[in-house]
Amino acid sequence: MLKPEQMSLTAHQHIQKYLESSPNTAISKEELNAILRLSQHLRVFGLLSAAAYVNQTNAQEGKVRSRILLVWKSLLGQLIDSQNLPSEEELREAIVQMANDEPAKYMATWRKAIILSNHWNFWARAYSA
Numbered sequence: 001m002l003k004p005e006q007m008s009l010t011a012h013q014h015i016q017k018y019l020e021s022s023p024n025t026a027i028s029k030e031e032l033n034a035i036l037r038l039s040q041h042l043r044v045f046g047l048l049s050a051a052a053y054v055n056q057t058n059a060q061e062g063k064v065r066s067r068i069l070l071v072w073k074s075l076l077g078q079l080i081d082s083q084n085l086p087s088e089e090e091l092r093e094a095i096v097q098m099a100n101d102e103p104a105k106y107m108a109t110w111r112k113a114i115i116l117s118n119h120w121n122f123w124a125r126a127y128s129a
Contacts, residue, residue, distance in 0.1 A: 004115075011119030015127060017082070018074040026129035034071040035124040039117035047110040048099050050076055055092035075120060079113055 019027070027035075041050050054072050069088075077085040080094045099106040 007115055008119045008122070011116050012123050013082075014075055014078045014116070015120060015123040017078060018071065019127065021074060022070070024129075027124045027127045028129055030067045031071055032124050032128050034068045035075070035117075035120050037068060038072050038075060039114075039121055042110070042114050042117055047076075047106070047113055048095055050113075051092045051095040055088040075116075076113070079109060079116075 015027070019025070022031070024031070038050065041053070050072060054069060054076060073088060073091065074085060076095075077091050080086055080091060086094060095106070095109075098109065
């Protein structure tokens with residue numbers, strides 16, 4: 001588990017890693033919106049729901065969904081494995097397994113995601129165009 005004073009640095013690393021995989025050199029307004037939406041989604045619906053949303057394959061295709069997918073997959077994936085980002089399905093499966101087999105770890109990871117989301121929002125704004 002991360003110490004409170006490490007959260008901002010970790011969030012900064014997550015945003016940096018996302019930017020490395022992004023064709024943009026700065027966070028666009030749409031990407032910033034996606035990061036803010038992730039923060040809200042984590043608070044209202046939870047970590048499992050966010051991972052399921054990333055893994056959804058249904059009629060919700062479009063610009064908004066594709067923008068959200070890239071950002072959420074990167075940030076949530078880094079919670080699971082910061083070195084090798086899991087695929088959408090691996091992300092969902094890892095979180096489902098954690099929720100079923102290790103509920104305390106799931107709750108701690110969800111709490112960590114909620115705390116990190118404030119820092120993700122800060123750093124995304126700092127790197128926005």
